[in-house]
Amino acid sequence: MKLYTIDTGFFKLDGGSMFGVVPKSIWQRTNPADERNLCTWATRLLLIEDGKRLILVDTAIGDKQDEKFFSHYFMHGDATLDGSLAQHGFHRDDITDVILTHLHFDHCGGAVKRSGERLIPAFKNAIYWSNEQHWDWAIHPNPREKASFLKENILPIQESGQLQFLTEGEAFSPNITMRYAHGHTESMMLPQIQYKGKTILYMADLLPSVGHIPLPYVMSYDVRPLITMQERQSYWQEIVDSEYILFLEHDPVHACCTLQQTEKGIRLKETFTLAEV
Template identity: 35%
Template sequence: MKLTPVSAGHFHCDGGALFGAIPKVLWNKVYPCNDDNFTQLTLRCLLVEIGDRKILVEAGIGNHYPEKHLKNNGVTSVDELEKSLIEKGFSATDITDVFFTHLHWDHCTGAVKNVDGQLELVFPNANLWSSKTQWEHAKISNPRERAAYHRQVLDYMMESGKLKLIEKEGEWLPGFEIKMFDGHTPGQMLPILHTAKHAFVYTSDLFTTAANIPVLWISAYDLDPVQVMKEKGEFLKEAAAKNYILYFEHDYYTECASVHETEKGVLLKEKFRLKELL
């Protein structure tokens, strides 16, 4: 198994939304914001090579949104994903699979592009993967979450015949394990990637940033805060016991981190760059 970070650009969100009920005087010390209260986030995808499979975890945002929407969300680039792949020695046609942890706009809509008003697949040779639970939820959702789904893009993925649905957690491919979490949104899938040296967890929105590791530091975007706290608490104990390395999709400042048990619960232990661990 080979792991390669791939960038799909950057964006931002309100610090109060990122940390929910945690007071700004606390979170701003560990994850700073600008004068408008915006915290800088990134879209850090991951290319996983297993045998002849080249699996891209997440696909970023893409070019579907009006300029006002992009500006309001601090989106810096709508075409960085393909550029980043090329810089790492790959092309869009090399990708065999695109794995979506869930179907919110910042995680999956970059797998489709708008070309003169027509939708096209960015990765024409790839199957696209979502959990069945998340796909079914995305169709009904609720007023609070509905804006996070781009219905036209999702329907296009399904109608293309490329979108496949995963029904259960466990080993998906050799060394590529899936765990399901429902608090942020039903059917969120986190990959656990078992390499020769470490097990890496692609944290998606279970741990948006390293600052979100403490159980109570949860996002206002989470649909079920109580469920998120339960899932985080249980998984953090597993991560500490099994020495997992957390790989952050959205943390602008921290790529990877380890955790350990303390008197105050499981907390951040050490920060790393992925290349230091491979």
Template identity: 55%
Template sequence: MNLYSIINGYFRLDGGAMFGVVPKTIWSKIAPADENNLIRLAMRSLLIEDEGRLILIDTGIGDKQDQKLMRHYYLHGDDSTDKSLAAQGFSRNDVTDVYLTHLHLDHAGGAVKIIEGKYVPAFPNAKYWTNQAQWDWAMNPNAREKSSFLKENLLPLEEHSVLHFLDMDNPSQLPKSISTRISSGHTQSMMIPTLPYKHKTVVFVADLIPTAAHIPVPYVPAYDVNPLQTMTEKATFLSEAFENEYVLFFGHDADIECCTLRMTEKGIGVKETFPISAL
């Protein structure tokens, strides 16, 4: 097995929204904001090469949304999915599976492209994986998440017959090295992939813990549909991760790709930080 970090781009969101009830006087010390109160975030995917398959975890926001919408996200930088794949010796055509942790536009927007005026799968040879509960949730969105579940990111996958639902009782759908845990505080049935790698356990923590700054249990984004559930899920996961020395891989931290954990007088916190390539 080989693991690669893929940067789909960078964006900015309101720091207050990203840290919920935590006061700015506290969160700004670990996540500095600009003059508009915005903090810099990554859209980072994990690429897994295993059992003859190339599996991309999440896709970033993509480039097909209208400019009015894109302006809200302050996309910046020269990094892209294609450049990151090429740097590792791959192209979109090589990807066999796209595993979408959840269907919010900053994770699933890059799943679909516009070619000759038509919406088509952005990875032409790939199966796309979500789960039935998250799909149903996205197809009938609540008022808070409606702007994050965009039909043009999702329905073309169904229309092109590349959409598949992960069955937790059927591990043969993906390489046996990949297991999935479900978290529903951020959104219904978000999938969190876990895999053994070089005698470690690597966990793509998705939006359960968007950045290393979000490790403290109360640091929950205002975007979460059920923040109290997020806190419970996060506390359970962090205890397990600390006890078993997991490596956390962050999808949104602009500076920290991976970390291990340690116990401090204030609770579980960051021990060491490093790129996945350092393992």
């Protein structure tokens, strides 16, 4: 098995929304905001080469939306999905599986592309993996999440016949199991990977950045913030006890980190790149 970081650039979101009830005077120490109160976030994906399978975890925002949509998110940076794949010797047509941790636009927008007037899967040879609970949640969105669940990102996957569902507790492969979290959104999937004798946990939006490690630092986007806190408390203790490595999708600087127990609670231990694992 080999793992690769796939950088696809950066975007911006409101800092207050990203940190919920935490005051700006505190969160700006780790995630400084610009004059519009926007913070920069990465769209960093994970590519897993596992035998004959080439598995991409999430697909970032993509490029099919209109100018008005992109004007809200200030996408920037030179990295692209295709460029990052090419750096490792791959093409998007080589992807055999796409794991969608959840269907918010910044995680699944790149799953679908425009072909003339049509919307088609961006990875023509891949199976797309979600779970039935989250899929139903996304195609019948609540008012709080409606702006994040865009039908053009979701329905073409099902219409193509390339969509399959996992069930909770089902192993994805001998080296990959799927963990779940329900506070950010219903049934978000967190791939857990056995690699070089270590355990790597893909954090998706359970831990957006190292600045979110303290338990109350929960995003306003979370639909069940108290559940998020409970999940984080349980996961954080397991992560420390079992010495997991965390892969961070949105941290603008750090790709991976570990946690440790301190007098103030569980906090950051180390940061490093995936290549250093």
